[in-house]
Amino acid sequence: MKNKTTFFREKVTTNYTCVSNKIIQSTKLKSEEKDLLIYLLSLPDDWIIYKSQIQIRYRESLSKHKFDKAWGGLKDKGYIDAKPEQGTKGKFNSWKYEIRETPLTDILDSEKSVIREVENPTSPKEIDKQSTNGQSTNKQSTKLENTDTSIILEENKISTTKIDKKQLSNNEIARILNFEGLEKLLKNSGLNWLEDITSMPLEGFISKYHSYSGDSDDYRLRFLVTSYFKCNKI
Numbered sequence: 001m002k003n004k005t006t007f008f009r010e011k012v013t014t015n016y017t018c019v020s021n022k023i024i025q026s027t028k029l030k031s032e033e034k035d036l037l038i039y040l041l042s043l044p045d046d047w048i049i050y051k052s053q054i055q056i057r058y059r060e061s062l063s064k065h066k067f068d069k070a071w072g073g074l075k076d077k078g079y080i081d082a083k084p085e086q087g088t089k090g091k092f093n094s095w096k097y098e099i100r101e102t103p104l105t106d107i108l109d110s111e112k113s114v115i116r117e118v119e120n121p122t123s124p125k126e127i128d129k130q131s132t133n134g135q136s137t138n139k140q141s142t143k144l145e146n147t148d149t150s151i152i153l154e155e156n157k158i159s160t161t162k163i164d165k166k167q168l169s170n171n172e173i174a175r176i177l178n179f180e181g182l183e184k185l186l187k188n189s190g191l192n193w194l195e196d197i198t199s200m201p202l203e204g205f206i207s208k209y210h211s212y213s214g215d216s217d218d219y220r221l222r223f224l225v226t227s228y229f230k231c232n233k234i
Contacts, residue, residue: 019038019042020101020102023037036058041099041101049099051071064190068187092175092232174227185220186209189212196208196209205225209221
């Protein structure tokens, strides 16, 4: 006996969104990611996206953890491109979002902007070994302050960042990479770390956020926070 299927489709001429079947039929996108991406693509071209507002819309169907995981999955897969924007005082205070129906990972190299991949020649493990070799907190801080922030990229912690070198200086690249590292480390805290880092002293910030960093010690968090202060000359 063969199954039979009848589709009852609604014919609409207004208030609809055309979305590629590649998204709907994708086996790489999780169901939460598909739903979130389709909703984002349904928004008008002049819509200003605030992640917190999008999250409120989903609060009855997705927990904050699942929402953040879906949002992060779309970023990692190239459907959401988020860049921090600087305010008048040179501090990051907003985001510039690009929502893509075709992910960056699928765009041919010949169609991409000129990009620069920044790699870290020194792994966090090597730095951790140096930090545990009888050094005090003060010595660690001194070492961190002297670190070249143009190579702030944690191996296996921050996804490879694609940056248009025509538009950004090395110092701006360093700030973005540092910001991305902190965002990835603290995004599950549920707290506004960006507001805290600009208003709290270094040690107070580290004490407050250490438990969210996922490390037994505070070295990685201390490294990123110290670099943030240096990058932004706070």
